[in-house]
Amino acid sequence: MAKPIGLEVSLAVSEAVRLCDCDVVAAYPITPQTHIVEHLSELVANGHLNAAYIPVESEQSAMSSCIGSSAAGARTFTATSSQGLALMNEMLYIAPVLRTPIVMAIANRALSAPINIWNDHSDIMSVRDAGWVGLFAENGQEALDLTIVSFRVAEDRQVSLPVTLNIDGFTLSHFIEPILLPTLEEVAAYLPPFKPLVKLDIAKPISMGLLGTPESYAESRKATDDVLLGSLSVIKKAFAEFHKAFGREYKAVETYKSDDAETVLLTMGSISETAMTAVDEMREKGEKVGLVRLRVWRPFPSEDFLQAVSKAKNLAVIDRHISLGVPFGPVCLEAKSLLYDAPARPSVTNFILGLGGRDVTREDFKEITQKAKALSGKSQSRFDLIGVWE
């Protein structure tokens, strides 16, 4: 039986890309994504991964190269963070409509200003409407596993959309953890070769990325949205088959001790593990608290989410980003809008924490639980910022 090895999570992602036999990596290094692409460049240079590594001059070029290589039928990977993602912005909106199934790891990091290299979710939230599938990993094994799942979902012919795999910068990407590496054969059995829906081929020329006139633009956007919404069933199937092949189970919405919980916390990403331990510690003291985690952020798993939170009395939504000019964070806005039409809904409160790398502790979740209970049935006019200096 395979034994786990102690590996930095960034390198586990690179190893997953190797195991997926990726054809093209085009990337520009940026903290804290750097170790992912450094290791990939070593794997290519040392002949462990038979791929073209394109060291581009900017992230805008990285994403442009990825779109081109994916359109030409190559399995394509890139990775970035923060300002790098921001610099890709115009190309990010193009990839989904061209149906180019690129996989991109984002080592999530705060956006400037002030300039900050540490973790929060402001980068991914800035591109939430771009049309990419968005997955969140909570630990190193998941980062590796979900990289493999990402290729499978992206390249599924019902989907053929790009996927972001979000791993919290530093607080996940730079951790050494026990990680099981599957074999090339196991991954090949799970991930079929990439057969693009359409591709750029000089033998059979087509045009991609044409002008969308007023007569066709809306239809193109709607068609992409239909495919993105429809991808949820493919994601669930990819999770189920991953479970069968590798024995590790993933769900679009994960729950932890939430069935009989009076107060439910909602999280995304690697803070969920700390939250689970906080839930355990609170449960030991008789607190009826549970946790719901969004593994799939886009397409938003609406039904699974409603099912997971509907029985709770209080729902404390935790955001890692301030949507400037709006009283609540982006995850809370999704939760509130979905719950508006629900026959019974919990009292919803919003807490923002862990911005720009501020440490997220078990105590923070305990404080949030008490505050959510105190606000039960009352209306909160604005998010509550947790763990700040006063």
Place this chain on the structure above:
Amino acid sequence: MIEIRFHGRGGQGAVTSAELMAQTAIQRGKYAQAFPSFGPERRGAPVTAFLRISDKPIRVREKVYKPDVVVVLDPTVMNVTKVDAGLKPDGFLLVNTHRDGADLRKQYGFTQKIATLDAMSIAMEILNVPITNTVMLGVFAKILGEATPDDVREPFLNRFGATLASKNQAAFEKAYAESKLEAS
């Protein structure tokens, strides 16, 4: 679960220490987690790294605030950082210094058990560089019973390559043989 905090200066291998011990523990079938205190890394600036070792999966990613063990790779850090902050009353301090524990207690007010070793001399003698991490890992492994010289062989080889690994192995073993805990 034991929680360990490493204090050193950039370039002395505090982060590598935590990583190597995590890899050694994982190789021994335990769960472990190592991570640096992330910041703009500068050679010579005080740095911190964290390590958790457990028999069960570790589900917490906050920094280590109440360590069981504090490892000090550079004695000068004690002048600028309160290295025993949050250290449990029954915890240990493992310090690279040519001074003894009683002397440190007097100056810094430490109340926990202390093991000291002149790791710098061993590092200069065997490695010929002022990098004390694998020496202090020898102290750590011995006092905590978390690894034997055989356990670290493979992680050292993976990390340093054959030539450097054998020197680091020798430095580790010398520290392992010489370390003992002083009564408080």
